[in-house]
Amino acid sequence: MKLAVWTYEGPPHVGAMRVATGMRGLHMVLHAPQGDTYADLLFTMIERRDHRPPVSHTTFQARDLGADTAGLFMQSCRDAYTRFRPQALMVAASCTAELIQDDPGGLAETMGLPVPVIPLELPSYQRKENFGCDEALLQLCRVLARPVARTDRVTCNILGPTALGFRHRDDLAEITGLLSELGIEVNVAAPMGASPTDIARLGAAHFNVLLYPETAESAARWCEKEFGQPYTKTIPIGANATRAFIAEVRALSGSTLPVDETRLRQPWWAASVDSTYLTGKRVFVFGDGTHVMAAAKVARDEMGFEVCGMGCYNREQARPLRALAKEFGLEALITDDYLEVENAIEDAAPEMILGTQMERHIGKRLGIPCAVISAPVHVQDFPARYSPQMGFEGANVLFDTWVHPLVMGLEEHLLTMFRDDFEFHDAAGPSHHGAKAQLHEQGAPAVQTAAADGGSMPPEDVPAPATAPAPAAPDNVIWLTCAERELKKIPFFVRGKARRNTEKYATDKGLHEISVDTLYEAKAHYAR
């Protein structure tokens, strides 16, 4: 038993629903109690889909448990087939149905339905949402994909994009366009947009492009084994990775066609002098392994940030992430415990977080700006505009998205120079953001911390819980009042770092008190 306040991933059957909902001509029957239909709203509300997910729930109730839940399941399958006439039927159990052991796969196979049945085994008490995506696509391939002749021209499949994926819609469009520039047609993109008949002809492609290992790595490996299709290993997030991806695709396809880079603006935007202030900004990166590894490289190599922490919530990616973190001189945080992530971010005191919907809220609580780079995401992360993360346009999007939460360069200087101005103080927040600035009383020092200010979080009506941000100094180090006051004059976006560096400096020097001098000695020590 494990206490969870918030979860990064849903249960595995939600992953299977993401696959089914992304596809066409497929229907899923989920053996599940009343209430599990909540998952529909993920698609209809968060992703704003104007169709119901193609999923029928059996809705068994307590009174059915002693009776015939298996019969209820078979009836649901028959009804779903009659009503929706799908090309194939996927069947699975949610966590509760797993306990009653009706064996939906076995039952559906005995029914003699006129379409292929794809049974899923989703161990709800061991695995999570990404596994559900990956497993559903793998089983679809196993049941439906048949050996077929390769296309005459070089084609590839794109594997990974699902419903409810973070920017999957736009990544798919961007990479399809990039491949087209390279003269490579997409045979099938799956699951998003594919029908069961499309899955059947996956084998016609010459290779596979794996966009999201979280959702499709097993399918890519299976295709490699069954059809001899190699798959791409580079995730084209950022300018460098996109170029590396192009090189990898050229090697797999033999394409020599040029790729137009004129719309790639990110490298110049990063090189232009206005961006100087981004240098060495300390960022904490957290999300799914794939997006975190890509974002960490972009942050360091293409934005000039310093990555001060990284981690992922999906254990499946722990090994490569640990290796990359080591290369960055860091220890990776592998956890799906939201509170642990919050503590790690508080300890690292970054100037910005690159995270998920969860870290956005951690950032609000701690007064640290956050840009979202990974699922889980909320409705505002499904924008109306074209906004890919991948390819050259994706690199442009990353630059804009990551710079937006920060205080702009010149403003940062002014805040440093005139800290206590009553209407232009650091707690007022970046001036290009809409929130109303809170005026300080004239003459009163700007001592309110951004954390206490709470960002845009609704005020809590109970005393602050034990986890409230109060970065404690190491036990044997005390801040003298004058030093504490001086620290509060430092703009909020570097205050956390200054506090941490000073305490570390004091500890290293064996000091037990921090004076104003200690503060500035530490500043000189860590000057860059």
Added chain:
Amino acid sequence: MTGCRSTPVLKERGQREVFCGLTGIIWLHRKMQDAFFLVVGSRTCAHLLQSAAGVMIFAEPRFGTAILEEKDLAGMADANTELDREVARLLARRPDIRQLFLVGSCPSEVIKLDLSRAAERLSALHGPAVRVLNFSGSGIETTFTQGEDACLAAMVPALRETDATELLLVGALPDVVEDQALELLARIGISPVRCLPARRAEHDPAIGPNTRFALTQPFLGDTHAALIRRGAQPIVAPFPFGAEGTTLWLKAVAAAFGISPETVDDVVAAPRARAEKAVAAAAQTLRGKSIFFMPDSQLEIPLARFLTRECGMRAIEIGTPYLHTDLHGPELDLIAAGPTISEGQDVDLQLDRVRAARPDLTVCGLGLANPLEGEGLSTKWAIELVFTPVHFYEQAGDLAALFARPLRRRAILRGQHPNLLEAAE
């Protein structure tokens, strides 16, 4: 006029597009400020709780899920020992908690984890500082608002005994609404008035044979029965939605305390007139429009009464997850015969009826709203009705406006809606 009480009820069962009772925790944990709701369930339960509200309330929530893992199910770990450990950690982290609710879920019910025994054991361990109670919010037993019913019903046996003649208001109301109700009742001459649930455990009401109780929500059937078992006397009335509903409710409560309807009329004249005026404004948009209720919160019948009688709407079908005739009877009496009354759901069949009737407004859950909008049908999300202050006079206009807004919006965007271009003619 003949009402709907004798209308035959269309009973359906099949796929239900509704939340389970766990969803009630979303508002109960804000209402009861010293309570923590610990769901003993699966990752699905945790995911539901954070998804259902549509917003994530990221102030540290006073709810969480003890997620069952493989080893709990395989008997490798004693689930009770595990639960005790998690509860001890939780209470150590949140010393402000005075009431802990262990909330049963589908998986915990299926594996027959006895949470009532666990609650007794944990009460002995952590009491008297912390009182531990249990109820089930599982989907196999409860639909959406029935979770609140199960929670309040679980609190009833633990309430202290009293002989005092007091009024008890039952149902979690927004604080502002509760304050308005108490003010109105005081001016009518009824006091003291207690509330279940109270905002903090120390204010929990005492009950006894002289307690008269009035439900403010139509979904509290089990709580109603539990209070009667404790000897309390029910006041059955239409629910306080709209000017008419509020007046009838207040008069029924007043009558139980020997206060005349004329006294009520005198006291409520001004707020009632305000409510009627505010409702009339929204009713301009609603008059003559047809409405279809999918089953969701059990608020459907009282709201249909309000919308048909005070706003001039025409009900096509009034679906409710559970029809509690004793509680909903006075409401059904007031609704003119005509609409189909349905209980339970087979969502595909019901959607067929919606498509055939093409109502001007369909009240439904979040999973159905955008798909119906996509078919060119206006919708009102039902969940907003339990997340918005809608009771009593001062909110009557807001309640009507909630239904008018989708229609006004559609009128503003006419010609813009991608799925309405043909329908716009």
